[in-house]
Amino acid sequence: MNTQTTEASAQSFSQPMAGTKPLVVMEGVTKRYRQGDVMVEALRGVNLTLAEGEFSALVGPSGSGKTTLLNMIGALDKPTSGRVSLNGTDLTQLSGAKLSAFRLHQVGFVFQAYNLVPVLTALENVAFVMVLQGRPPKEIEQRAMHYLERVELADLAHRRPKAMSGGQQQRVAVARALAAEPRLVLADEPTANLDTHTAFDLLDLMHELNREEKMTFLFSTHDQRVLERASRVISLHDGKIEEG
């Protein structure tokens, strides 16, 4: 399954790389949804530890629970049972407003599509989260421009999302996530809407940023081809992490 993975092959999938501090810890996490009359178990007892600085891929077929898992870590949703902690904070104990503040300062998001606020330009989109964080305007401007340059979109700074390609939009989203200095960037199928070439470019960019900025990345995909880019592969099947 992960024949192309290099570093990760020796590790247990659910364990962080040796010698690094755990950033995310999930213990016995389950999540049940009601779909009409039936209960769907999206996650069934997930234990997972992510170390700081990791560049991990979450793989699994559609419906396996990838999005659900990412939502738990990203404090977008609460587990039915079990514990999720990020950087030592127990997310299951936080209230709505605190969760929202937590997201703002600790987590960066890159979604599958519609990442950007349509009425804001690329630059404004990158600046947006920093504005919410309440950073000084000067700093916001510098950082926003810096990260746009980092994703090689400085010349499109004043374009609106509509006038950018899918790949460019995803790169803006990556720049936005990084500019806000989170502890962790969660990317839910960031390449799903991109052609292979663009998808690889995006992953390369993320990997590069992971190395250079020491940023922890967790991205999900159902595309086997992109796994070679990941330093660690976590495989999800029917709401369970599969060993081996």
Added chain:
Amino acid sequence: MTPHHTHSSRARMLVFIAWRNLWRNRFRTGLSIAAFGMALSMMIAYGVFIAGEMKQMRGYATDLVLGHIQLHREGYVKDQDIYAQIPQGLVKEVRDHLPPGVALAPRTYGFAMGSLGSLSTGVMLRGISPEEEARVTKIGSRLKSGGFDLSKPVPPRPGAEAVSPRIPVHPVLIGHQLARTLHAQVGDTITLVSQSLDGSIGRGLYRVNGVLSPIEITLDRMGVVMTIETFQELMIMEDGVHELVFSTPDSSHTGPLVRQIQQQANQWAGTHALSPFGGQVTVRSWETINPTLAQTVNMAGTITVIVSLLFFSIAGIGLLNTLLMSVFERKKEFGILLALGMGRGWLVAMVFLESIFLTLGAALPGTALGVYWGYLLETYGWDFSAYLPDGLDFMGIVFEPVLYGHMTLFSVLTPLTALFAITLLATLVPAWRLIRFQPVEVMGG
């Protein structure tokens, strides 16, 4: 597969799709229906209100003040010449040949100084024949206090200035404002001083038997109503009257009756010489006498139509928005339907069907609510007496401050028709856009 079969099944499918489409955006459809239903019910209530107001105006004008037809000498119409009298013979002639259902009431007019205690003011005298007046107008039912009975004076009010029992006292009714000016109440005795027809000064004592509600501005401000006999005695007028007022059951077609009475009068005048002054006899309908009022009354329909159209155009812009939105967000769908072989005409028909469904959805509850409001207006009226304690005077006639609605088919159908007209008009724009959609544009979404 016969074309007929295709058409009918297609049409059925179309109706079905159109109906379903409407409920795809429940909020928008619900809001549009609410807006239109509301607009419609308000317009119906408005129409009922206006129709009621006009009916009331007309009723006031004819039942209380003008009657339907009046007969005068020309001199009286022009100069209120007190000598321009209608001789008793003519009155009798007309009275004897009245068509069935038509009633007649004679009146006389004059001026005098009226006083009570230290207050005095100019008054207008109106002599009436109480029994005949009651058959023509409803003045007798419009008293603020006291009664319409003019056969004998009521006893003096306790505390009122005493009057020598030897002086005769005649009963009168006075206008409400005049009563205020003179500080007079039922049971008071007023003094009237006038210049009689023979040039002498006439003077008499009159007991206030009743105070009239506001009906006519002059009557209210300065009117003193008495029997013709009392009037003739004060003014030393031999016989004859100044005015004949007619009422007819067929009030909307006064023309023939006017001509008939006029002819009768002319005939009589041809055989019996009229007095040299006073001119010809003239017969006029109430519309001719107070044209502004008649015009206002007749404007009711026009006003309802104009206001309905105006207000619905604003509502129509809202509908236009809804329909355009729904057409544009379904470009792709229309593209598929076109690709499947549904003609553009059918698509346009579908959009029209949708707007008709929408309008019907608004029309049913809107009409029900509007008719309910109309019913309330008709039954309970709208009381403005807080604003207009003395009624509303318009063109010389005083209207009651409680306005009642009048529900007619017209007052319900006009807004309904206006609504459908505006709806169909608003549908033209998206329909036109639909016809102009390029297949590429449509498929491209």
Added chain:
Amino acid sequence: MNTPDGKTPWKSLVRISWRSLWRNRRRTYITLSGISLGFALTVFFIGIGDGGHNNMIRNAVNMGDGHLTIQREGYLDAPMNHLFIAQGKQLEQQLLQAGIPGRVAPRIQLQVLASTSGNSIGAALTGIQPETDPKTNQLKKGLVTGEWLTTGDPQGVVVGARMAEKLKVKTGSKIVLMAGSEGGGTNTHLVRVRGVFRTGIEEYDSFVMISSLDMAQAFLVDEGANPAGRPVTRVAVFLDDESAMGLWKARLKALSLPAGLVVLDWQEMMPQLVSFVAFDNIGNYISLVFIFTMVAFGILNTIMMGVLERTREFGLLRALGMSPWALFTLVVMETFWLSLTALAIGWVLGGGLHAYFALWGLDMSAMYPGGMATSGTVMDSVIYSELSGARVGMLTGLILGITLLSGLYPAYRALRVTPLQALQT
């Protein structure tokens, strides 16, 4: 780590809300046209309504007894001829010295019975200073025959054309006037017609008879007045600036006027006109309510559609750390821009309509050829639109208020969007 929730990013909210409004241009344009058209219509209705009312009021004030009237206490209640102001000259002097910007007109108003050999009718005799009274301005130009009055003429009157017809008099004819006296008796004086005027207003042409103060004063002398004091029944004050009425009413009250005199404004003199305006306004307010209901529905529709189709976007904003209240504010702001823009266009349209009808007037002579007589006054057949600052403020405030109100529900819907809704495909 307990960091505070995201700061309310006002600038971003303004930016996002304004731009969002213009994302679906067609929809916004249609909504704007609906609101501004409705608004313009309202401005027109209110402008014409107010113009008509002010016209009636001005006519009533000009033909009546001015903005402010000074007369004996109780005269309004019971206009008795013995309730005259004995020292008319002195009062006039006092008022003239007060420096009122406008005119001061001493008058004698009497109800009389006018008789000739031809007829006998009631008349309103008004004694004025023939050279200076504002009535001269209105009536002298309508003189059909004869001459206007002169000061000191002890016998002359000018009468309305209809009255002249009824009394069968012409210039030079004699009329006997009879007025009631305090004891219940009558006083009579003989007058001569100096001229006949025609105004086209029935009330005037039929009932009004004008004389000099000197003639009318004879009736007051009968009641015991001293002619040397120049007795009058009232002094009418006409102000150049009608808005200064309250101020001058207070100032005149503060003067030490002779005991038993009261200062009344036109509202107190003509309460039925005040009621009529209030009544007539109800109609205007009803159409206001109607139009504004439609406006509210239009706004609700547009904003709500905008909110519903942007659920994902709002979810994204929430996922990125925006607070629910910031989203609420965002939608309210959007509503606010919509209404501000609509107001701007509405005022251009409505202001244009107003300006046109303020300048050229709305001709209603087809319906009311001689003007419309009601509530003791007339409304001219051509009405000029008028809008006061208060009206402008009221209309603007109402639209803003209604818009914001109709934006509340969509804003509440936006508030309830969860971050998860950004992710649903």
